[in-house]
Amino acid sequence: MKYNFPVIKTTHPKEKPDPDTLRFGQIFTDHMFMMEYSPEQGWHNGRIQPYAPLQLDPAAAVFHYAQEMFEGLKAYKSKDGRVLLFRPDMNARRTTNTNERMCIPHIDEELFVEAIKAVVGVDREWIPSKKGTSLYVRPFIIADEPFLGVRPADHFLFMIILSPVGPYYEGGLAPTKIYVENEFVRATPGGTGAAKIGGNYAASLKSQEKAHESGYEQVLWLDGVERKYVEEIGTSNAFFKIGDEVVTAPLTGTILPGITRDSVINLLKQWGMKVSERRMTIDEVFEAGKSGKLVEMFATGTAAVISPVGELSWKGEKVTINNGEIGELSQKLYDELYGLQIGEVEDKLGWTVEV
Template identity: 75%
Template sequence: MKYEFNITKTTSPKEKPNPDTLEFGTLFTDHMFVMNYTEGKGWHDGRIVPYGPVTLEPAAAVFHYAQEMFEGLKAYKSKEGDILLFRPDKNAERTNRTNERMCIPLIDEELYVEAIKALVHVDSDWIPQKEGTSLYIRPFIIASEPFLGVRASREYLFMIILSPVGPYYKGGLAPTKIFVEDEYVRATPGGTGFAKIGGNYAAGLKSQEKAHDKGYSQVLWLDGAERKYVEEIGTSNAFFVIDNEIITAPLEGTILPGITRDSVIQLLKSWGMKVSERRITIEDVFKAYEEGKLSEVFASGTAAVISPVGELCWKDRKITIHDNQIGTLSQKIYDTLSGIQLGKLEDPFGWTVKV
């Protein structure tokens, strides 16, 4: 191996959870990856250690100026026993795009993927194999230098933790109800909408609470300038199937460049379908519904893969999509992507990587 990491095994391994009762992101494996960055020295001392608390000074920059980033991907175990990652190189690329925006030092992308592989290998017996489960991988970087001042930190921690997870939505592929947010905004041009940082999600909590209070599971964000163009659905990218055209918001700096989003687009194009990355107004979405042209709406993301939308609420208007049932296309995309991820289907795109 080009990269070797010191490994310290835990002396108190945890009991493995029941795969039938797994939730999302509440349990963590026995080990974690840690690597330091020091100005003048670069990234150094990559190591795998027992999972546990991290000690930081109260003045650590991450607490005061939110200089941090995170990623998310999954590991799966095939029926043949192979451990598979799904496009981890894309997570590495996106990490560095976020790092550049957040003034965090770039990290060697090959090292990044090898660190993920090494940790997943150490805790491979934590990968659940029940249908709909997986091992969620959370790489993240935080500014750790203790100082009070608005500048980039000179010290960082790169860490990776693992969590065996059940389905992101407890209802599985059951369609979700989405509330269209036209008061608060998630991102604006020139901001950090394309970066995977905690601040984007923290700023959305108010809208999420408002949606939940109204009986909706997620928020559909509109653009920050005019509040009329559809952008993202909560933690996922949004797709609208209108008159046999699949439409998703373009990558113009205000939405996350989802890896599942890119996979969906490539998959649809390989099937000969018309896919458009273009702006579309929420008014046009509702007009398409009234004209009988809106056949499906779905979201894509690492956590849920594909999440069909059964209802949209905008102002005082509500529409029910595809009789509140999962659409044929949404089901086909989910079955194909999950089949590739689990090694059940042929991978013509070279997306899966063995650990």
Template identity: 85%
Template sequence: MKYNFPITRTTTPKAKPDPDTLRFGQLFTDHMFIMEYTTGKGWHDGKIVPYAPLQIEPAAAVFHYAQEMFEGLKAYKSKDGRVLLFRPDMNAKRTTSTNERMCIPHLDEELMVEAIKAVVNVDKDWIPEKKGTSLYIRPFIIADEPFLGVRPSDHYLFMVILSPVGPYYEGGLAPTKIFVEDDFVRATPGGTGFAKIGGNYAAGMKSQEKAHEKGYEQVLWLDGVERKYVEEIGTSNAFFKIHDEVITAPLSGTILPGITRDSVINLLKQWGIKVSERRLTIEEVFEAGKQGKLIEMFATGTAAVISPVGELSWKDEKVVINNGEIGELSQKLYDELYGLQIGEVEDTLGWTVQV
């Protein structure tokens, strides 16, 4: 590694969890990475320390003005014992874009990836090996300078914490039911929809709560101006296979540039499947459903990888997709991506990085 981070190991290691009962994001490993930023000094003093609560001022800027960002990726252990990350350079590039929008100081992309690799290497024994499990990696930056006033902070913390996880959705690859949101708005042009920040998710909780009350797992957002074009599904990007074309929303500044999204687009092109990044109205989706042309729908994201959709609800209409079963393409994409991530499919694209 180019960077050499000092390590302080815990004196009270925790018991490893049972991989058969793992939930998502509820347990954390023994160690974490932490680095400071100070105006005039830059990023400094990166180190690996025991996982522990932070001591932070009540007046810290992150609490009052939400100056923060986060990322998400996973580590996997292959059958031959290698520890693999999946396209961490893309997380680093997205961090650069988010930081610029949020007035957070630039974090060197190579430094970020090396920090992730370093802490994962320390806690690699926490990586579960049961199929469908992984070590979720959460890098994040918070403004922790204590002041009340709307301006960029002069001090930040960059941290990486790790969590052994099971499937994001308890049903695994079982198709989910999605509620189409046409009242609340997630993002509008010129906003922060493309950035990986907590505020985007906090603003969507009310809609997700409404969906759960109606018996649906997630929300499909429509555009924030006309409320007619499909955009994202909760924490994921949305794909629709209509007849022989796979369609996903374009990167126009209102949706997250998902790493799994980009991987899926690349694979579809490699397989000779027509894939379009274009605007698609919810009316077109439901009309295709009525005509039997909506062959498949699925969501893509780091947490779930591929999540097939079996039912959509919009206003007083419902459409069942592929008889509520996982589609052939969704299954093929999951098998290919997960196979790459765990080292069982040959990586001809250079997407996996060994720790």
């Protein structure tokens, strides 16, 4: 192994949670990864240590100018006891792109993956094995240099924390109801829409609150210029099956290049299906819904994998999709991807990485 990280084991191990009552992102494991950056030493002092609160200066740049980034992936335990990561190289590549946009120092992509493997290996006993559960892996980088002034920081922390999780949506694969946002926008060309940063999510909270108040689980964002082209669903990429064509928004800099999105596109092409990465108006979606051509709609993302959509609401109009039930394609994609992730479907593409 090119990288070797010292391990400081906790002296106060926590009680592991009941896998039957796991929710998403509320419990954390015994250990975390920590590494520092300075201009003089670059990235250095990588180690695994007990999970604990951070001590940061109140003037740390992350608090005042939001210079930070994060990633998300999962570790799964197969029936034969192997621990598997799903396409961590894609998370490393996306980290490189986000860091470039956010003026965060480049981190070697191999180091990024090896750090994940190392900390997951230490806390592998925290990975639940019940169907639908996993160990969520959250790598993130923050600017911890104390100063008040708008410039890129010189000192950063790279950390990885782990959380045993159940399904992202409590209903599991039950179709969700989506509210189409036409007041606020998530991203515009030239902005940070393609970067994995907290600011994108903070800006979405108001719309999500509106959606919840109206009885909807998530928000479908429209483009920030003309307010008519469909883009993302909250924390996920959006797919529409219209007739025999599966459509998703193109990567033009305003949506996140999802790893599950890329995996779905690859699988659909392998299955001989027509897949289009093109701009599509919300009018086209609703017209397809009313005429019965909108066969299925689903969201893709690390947290939920595949999340079918049963209803859309836009400007007081509603359209029901597939009678509010999970579609055949959504189920097939979920079964294939989840099967790959837990090692029950043969990995012919080399997407899984054993810890």
